[in-house]
Amino acid sequence: TIGQALTSLVEQARELHCLDGLPQATNKLYNNNNTARTASQIVGCGNLFQVLCCDFDDANGKDHHDDSHVIVLDGENIPSYRACTIIGRCVYNESDLARILQVDKHKFIVPPLSSFLTSSFHHFVSEGYKQIQVKDGYHLIVIDPPWNNKSVKRKKSYHMVEETNLKQIRIQDLAGRDSLVCVWITNNERLKGFIIDDLFPHWSVDFVAEWFWMKVTRSGEPVCDVLSPHKKP
Known part of the structure; x- marks a missing residue:
């Protein structure tokens, strides 16, 4: 479980x-x-990788890493890499145990039998998706887009994406025959309509259900009013 x-x-x-x-x-x-x-x-690594992904795009992916697009974690030694060499490369932990990956001065725990790709959106939709393709496709694909919203725009905490750009994600090249595709959205009816009426049909994905993430306190009470038109618990 x-x-x-x-x-x-x-x-x-x-x-x-x-x-x-x-x-x-x-x-x-x-x-x-x-x-x-x-x-x-x-304190984590902040927006280190976000900045490096932008730099990666500016350099068109050149001179940021060697010719190898793969990093394999094996053995008990802790591999160390410069942050800029991680961008655009897929990291694999093929062990049955968690492994530590050191990037600059930061250490990350990579779960067993897992992999990840740190990439900008532009690189992912153009080339990066090919690096994470698996035989027969993924059973589950969860997408949490950096939606446009006033709070993020005010704080400038991360780069946002225009929803129409999500059509560039090649779901058909990543999903399996009976895959489940889940997309997180904010409490925004316009975004909901875009996903159901526009994005899913573009991906040839059928809408089957809407799930809510209910945030509750330790006593089981919702963190805010369930009927609030502005914020959902």
Whole structure:
């Protein structure tokens, strides 16, 4: 289950000393708010990769890494790479155990039997998608686009994408025969209409259901009014 996988990954992260300094959870992980608050105070790498992806596009992908488009994590040694050499390359952990990848001064935990590609949107839709294709396609594809919204525009926290550009994603080259495609959206009826009436037909994807992510407090109460027209819990 997802819970078991999460527990296993956290345990491996502790064994690799990636969570040193954090308190041990005394109850179920998903109900331990104190641990979550402590973890959230850890300073990550900020917008490092976002900036590098933009630089990668500006340089047309040249001189940012060697000819190898793949990095394979194996053995117990911690591989170290400069951040700019990660962009546009697929990183694989083919081990049954989690591995640590060091990028500049930052360390990342890569789950077992997993891979990832750090790429700009432009590179992904033009070439990057080919690097992550798998035989028979993916069973599940989850897309969380950086939608245009006033809060992000005001804070300038990340680059946003115009919704029509999502049509450039080659879902037909990534999905399997009976794949499930999930797209997160904000509480915006216009975006919902775009996905159901425009984007999904363009991808030859059938709309089957709408799911809601219900955020609740420890006591089970919604974090805000369910009927609020502005913000959903």
